[in-house]
Amino acid sequence: MKKLVFSIISCFLIMSCDMPVKKENSKEVENTIPADQKFGLVIHGGAGTILKKNMTDSLEKAYRLKLEEATKAGHKILADGGTSMEAVTAAINIMEDSPLFNAGKGAVFTHDGTNELDASVMDGKTLNAGAISGVTTVKNPIDLAVAVMDKSEHVMLSAKGAEQFAQEQGLEIVDPSYFYTERRFQSLQKIIDKEKTQLDHDDDKKVVFMDPYIKDSKFGTVGCAALDKYGNLAAGTSTGGMTNKRYNRIGDAPIIGSGTYANNATCAVSSTGWGEFFIRAQVAHDISAMMEYKGVTLQEAASEVIQKKVPALGGDGGIVAIDKDGNVAMEFNTAGMYRAHMNATGDLDIKIYKNN
Template sequence: MKKLIYMCVALVAFASCDMPVKERSTDTAQTDNRAPEEKFGIVIHGGAGTILKKNMSDSLEAAYKAKLEEAIQVGHKILASGGTSMEAVTATINIMEDSPLFNAGKGAVFTHDGTNELDASVMDGKTLNAGAISGVTTVKNPINLAVAVMDKSEHVMLSAKGAEQFAAEQGLEIVDPKYFYTERRFQSLQHIIDKEKTELDHDGDKKVSFVDPFIKDSKFGTVGCAALDKYGNLAAGTSTGGMTNKRYNRIGDAPIIGSGTYANNATCAVSSTGWGEFFIRAQVAHDISAMMEYKGVSLQEAASEVIQKKVPALGGDGGIVAIDKDGNIAMEFNTAGMYRAHMNADGELTVGIYKK
């Protein structure tokens, strides 16, 4: 009789120990398949810099606004239909990469040697997985390659010929480098070469900076997007042609996770645009997320602290667009203007170019 009692007690104990495991498994399944919420949003940028009304024709201003609206509408439609934040980010950036208006893809600026070297990165806020590429010259849509690196490889960043080989293996669209040529960007290169003022300057504080005033005062046309989908997942992506007249395969902040792009479901998703050397040193995108996580400040407070104080203190300028886990957005910049747009879950659209 005692043996039977002991066996019963043991069976009950075993069942009791097993129950929490099953409950956790059930909770996980519910999390992965939870019903979508009507809380989502998307925000984009097309570059920050000295963008002044007096230097902009009515037709060019209208063209920029139309392309920004077209791009963000594509991403918003994906989100509204239950698509993922990463799908929205990728499709939105594709529109800007295919436009000669922006310094990414078709409209990329020229290097000192007269070529176009493209960089891009993406990050998934749910998994903290990321992908990045740099120095590619034949991939039509660099952001697609960054996504492929994230999803189809064990790596985070690939560069140059190796990245192009991987792109071909993944079936991405490859183009002749001539595809990226635009007369406007080529003339910008000639203007800088004629000036011959790109150099390094070491000041009294041992800071290093580019001092070419044409570069410092020009528009940074990097494109980027940050989105929150109905499932509470954040994603961000950034794509660029880099800096006009860049040498030695220079790489800026756009393809660097934590500098040009960062996303974390616990905080926010960020895409940067600006003077890359300073955004790398300030780790702009991650710094905004870290301030939210460790100090408990809002997205706007964190963005303002980094863009209005930290970056200028180093000598750099530029801006960011970001969205947090609750759908709040920030479009912060310390330059005269930034091409930008935002849409919320209600479909309300905001498009801006100048500071005011």
Template sequence: MRKYILIIVSFFLIQCKTAQNLETKNTQQEIAIVIHGGAGTILKKNMSPELEEEYKLVLEKAVREGYTILKNGGTSIDAVEKTINILEDSPLFNAGKGAVFTNEGKNELDASIMDGKTLKAGAVAGVTTVKNPIDLARAVMEKSEHVMLAREGAEYFASKNGIEIVDPSYFYVEKRYNSLLKAKEKEAIELDHDSKASFYDPDIKDAKFGTVGCVALDKDGNITAGTSTGGMTNKKWGRIGDSPVIGAGTYANNKTCGISATGWGEFFIRNVVAYDISAMMEYKNISLEEASKEVIQNKLTKLGGTGGIIALDAKGNIVMEFNTAGMYRASIDKDEKLTIAIYNK
């Protein structure tokens, strides 16, 4: 009899342990990550199979790097920074190494990062010697009392905080420089005909904007968003776009979502796109998908803006919304499903 009682007790304990394990598994925080490499007139007919494969390989490498950090228990801040580093180091994207040229023939870089747990943020604008601007943005967030630093001041802060500095020639990519020459040539023709400068030409808004970004959700339920860019080809007068502007190009809040934007920056600033999506979720109690569609397909589009966003909410739901022909994008969701895409359809 005693033997049977022990068997029953043992069986009961095993069942309890199994139930406990299942409960732990069911309540375990999901992890997820999503990235973009720019949105614009990205058409398959203009893309060679070899170049398309190059883009996909870098996108996959970047998103897997971030996901591995998350899976190993790392923070979303680390995941975002390291993921963006890979995109910044690739000449394929308009950020870091692949940054476009200003009217003066320089590369001026912007970046920002935001922590959804603390709502702290860091941003830099117009830097010309910082190899990975997202690293400097993080340093501003964590090692200063400020949110945004610009130009010489930002570079001095970088040198004092161990951020890698390079000669400006590091950023030279012939393809990008040729784009500047074409833009200047087009501008000269337009000015001869007494028309608008190409900076605001309608054709420019339809060009590819190669800004890069990442949003990640870690095991502790913390969301981080980051964005890095070289801005617009032929930009003048110290122009700064939305990428380093918290609430426009980057936003994160654990209560709602994380956002990184890409597109014609002036319109994203005017619409405060990143924050608007979060605010609609919080105040209207609607889903990330609903809020993203309303802001990008309705508000932004009606004003004449082009571009898109990547987004991730506190439950690991991913949205990649844009109103252009394409957006370089990739994600690994809470079920570990990898998605890599370029075109709208």
């Protein structure tokens, strides 16, 4: 009997040694991708008075090609198993490096003839976020926003302090002249000339900051929202702000909840438009909150906020967003919005005007 028991135990031990051991903490387990998991991303290059009649064929082609390049760059990262935050950063980097958009290289000028850059990012899984404002020497502001999120205990840094942090993190620093583009500089001169004309006809000799000439000189902000194969959402926004802005004005782009928001329970959103109103309406967070508390779809929430709430305050602009199931919204109340979307199957959709 003892020999029988010993034999049984021995056989059990041998079999146990041959059985594969499941490593719960292994990279393979962590990166298991559900076969039916959806992923995708959506980008914008700003909303505003974008009309076909005012666009040359060559300029329209340039915009479409750059939107395609940015979208495909972010999508490739997602398709290869990268994170939503990596995809968002890659897509925005491409638009920041282009003079076509009001972000990075193509940033608009302040009243004093400088370029002040703002950006923000948010991780939908952790609800961690990073933002920067008023930087003048950081080549890619969105990278600095990511660094603030990942490598500091803060959410938002500004101006000289943010630039010092960027240097400490080894980010690319450039001379402010890098951001000069003749197109943006001439836009500033036109607005200043109109202000002088207004001043000459004003008995009180007073110029209102938010005058009608400035109102339509704020568009071009870039942004991206993405869903990766692991079900995580992320969003980011980058801008040069408003042409002719004074007093170190800050818009919605670097404000978490206004210009950027992401939450795995609902959606990821990036905004573009008249920042003062997007801040007051907390546009990006409001869309997420409506989905969470009212149980409405992403499209229903986006339409309610952009077509009703923001205009009711007097503002205009738009958003791009993607929800936890991969559904996309590209909603705006202006004449046009540079936008593009690519889903898990690789279908690419690029539009500029209301319908195309």
